[in-house]
Amino acid sequence: MHNLSAKYLRQDALPYIFCPGCGDGQVLNATIRAIDDLGIREDIAAVSGIGCSGWIPVYLDIDVIHAIHGRAIPFAEGLKLSQPKKKVIVFTGDGDCVGIGGNHFIHAARRNIDLTVVMVNNYIYGMTGGQKAPTTPLKATTKTSPYGNAERTFDVSQLAISAGATYVARWSTAYPVQLEKAIKKGIEHNGFSFIEVMTQCPIQTGRNILKERDPWKMMQWYKENSTIAKKGQEPEAGKILLGELQAQEVPEFTQLLAEVRREFTVEDNN
Amino acid sequence: MKITIDSRYCKGCNVCIDVCPKKVFESSNSRSNAGYLMPEVAHAESCINCALCERLCPDTCINVEKEGA
Numbered sequence: 001m002h003n004l005s006a007k008y009l010r011q012d013a014l015p016y017i018f019c020p021g022c023g024d025g026q027v028l029n030a031t032i033r034a035i036d037d038l039g040i041r042e043d044i045a046a047v048s049g050i051g052c053s054g055w056i057p058v059y060l061d062i063d064v065i066h067a068i069h070g071r072a073i074p075f076a077e078g079l080k081l082s083q084p085k086k087k088v089i090v091f092t093g094d095g096d097c098v099g100i101g102g103n104h105f106i107h108a109a110r111r112n113i114d115l116t117v118v119m120v121n122n123y124i125y126g127m128t129g130g131q132k133a134p135t136t137p138l139k140a141t142t143k144t145s146p147y148g149n150a151e152r153t154f155d156v157s158q159l160a161i162s163a164g165a166t167y168v169a170r171w172s173t174a175y176p177v178q179l180e181k182a183i184k185k186g187i188e189h190n191g192f193s194f195i196e197v198m199t200q201c202p203i204q205t206g207r208n209i210l211k212e213r214d215p216w217k218m219m220q221w222y223k224e225n226s227t228i229a230k231k232g233q234e235p236e237a238g239k240i241l242l243g244e245l246q247a248q249e250v251p252e253f254t255q256l257l258a259e260v261r262r263e264f265t266v267e268d269n270n
Numbered sequence: 271m272k273i274t275i276d277s278r279y280c281k282g283c284n285v286c287i288d289v290c291p292k293k294v295f296e297s298s299n300s301r302s303n304a305g306y307l308m309p310e311v312a313h314a315e316s317c318i319n320c321a322l323c324e325r326l327c328p329d330t331c332i333n334v335e336k337e338g339a
C-alpha cells in the first residue's frame with residue numbers, strides 16, 4: 001500500500017467496495033495528497049451522500065458523516081455553521097448532487113457558504129445499476145433509457161457558476177495532478193468551491209453508455225473528448241471543458257451571518 | 271527504485287500497466303488475495319518515479335521508494 005494511504009486510511013475498513021478500475025479510488029488518492037500537502041488532518045471533516053461516490057471519504061481516518069441521498073450538502077452546511085473553523089469537504093455523485101439533491105446544491109452555491117464540494121460525474125446512477133441521471137448524454141442508452149436518452153444534459157459546472165459558486169474547476173481522472181491542485185485550491189478558497197471530476201465507471205457507464213469497459217481506455221476517452229480552458233480562447237465545440245472555470249472573492253455566508261448577528265445584538269442592547 | 275504492489279487489495283484493473291511511461295509493469299500469473307490476476311514489477315530499473323502509478327492505482331496498492339531511502 002502507498003505510504004500516504006497507510007497514514008490516512010482506516011485499515012480495518014479495507015479493501016474499498018469500489019469495482020476494479022473505478023475512478024472513485026483515484027479521486028480519493030488526490031484528496032489524500034491534498035490533505036497531506038495542506039497539513040490539515042485535524043481541521044478537516046468530510047460529508048458524503050449515497051451512491052458509490054458516497055463511499056469515497058468513508059475510508060479516511062478523519063471526521064466523516066455518511067449522510068442520506070441528496071442531502072450531503074445540507075448536512076455539511078449544518079456542520080460548517082456549528083463549527084465555522086472546520087474545513088468541510090463534501091463528496092457526492094452526479095445523481096446525488098443534481099438529481100435528488102439539486103435544490104440544496106444551487107442554494108448552497110448561492111449562499112457562498114465555505115464548503116468544498118467534489119462531485120464525481122460518471123454520467124449515471126452507478127450504485128443502483130445504471131439508471132439515467134441528469135448528466136447522462138443525449139441519446140445515450142441506459143437501463144432506464146433503453147431506446148436512448150431524450151433529455152438534455154446538465155453542464156453541472158456551468159450550473160454551479162450560474163448559481164453563485166465562487167470557485168469552480170472541472171477535471172477528469174486522467175489529470176490526477178491538476179485534480180489534486182484543484183482540491184487544494186478549493187479547500188483553501190473561502191467560499192463555495194465546486195470541483196467536478198469526470199470519472200470512469202467501467203461497470204455501468206462502460207457497459208451502457210461508452211460501450212468500453214476497460215478503465216484505461218475509458219480514461220483515454222475522457223482525455224480525447226475534452227479540452228482545457230484557456231483565457232481568451234473559445235473552447236472547442238462539442239468537447240468537455242476542463243480547467244479552472246471560476247475563481248472569485250465574494251463575502252462568505254458564515255461570516256455574513258456572524259456580521260448580521262453582531263449588528264442585531266448591538267441594536268438590541270440600545 | 272523499490273516498487274511494491276499490495277496483493278491484499280489489488281483488483282487486477284491493469285491501469286498501472288497502461289499508465290507507466292517506462293513500461294515498468296507487466297501482467298503475471300500470480301493472484302491477489304481476492305483472486306484477481308495481478309501485474310508484476312518487471313523493470314524496476316527503468317522507473318523514473320513520476321508517481322503516476324501511485325496516483326492512479328484505484329486501490330492505492332502501489333508504493334514507489336528510492337532504494338535505500
Ligand SMILES: Cc1ncc(C[n+]2csc(CCOP(=O)(O)OP(=O)(O)O)c2C)c(N)n1
Pocket residue numbers: 050051052053054069092093094095096097120122124125126127128133
Ligand atoms: C431517498 C433515496 N432515493 C433513492 C435511493 C436509491 N439510490 C441509491 S444510490 C442512487 C443513485 C446514485 O447515483 P450517483 O449519485 O450518480 O452516485 P454513483 O453511484 O454513480 O457514484 C439511488 C437512486 C436512496 N438510497 N435514497
Ligand SMILES: [Mg+2]
Pocket residue numbers: 051093094095120121122123124125126133
Ligand atoms: Mg453517478
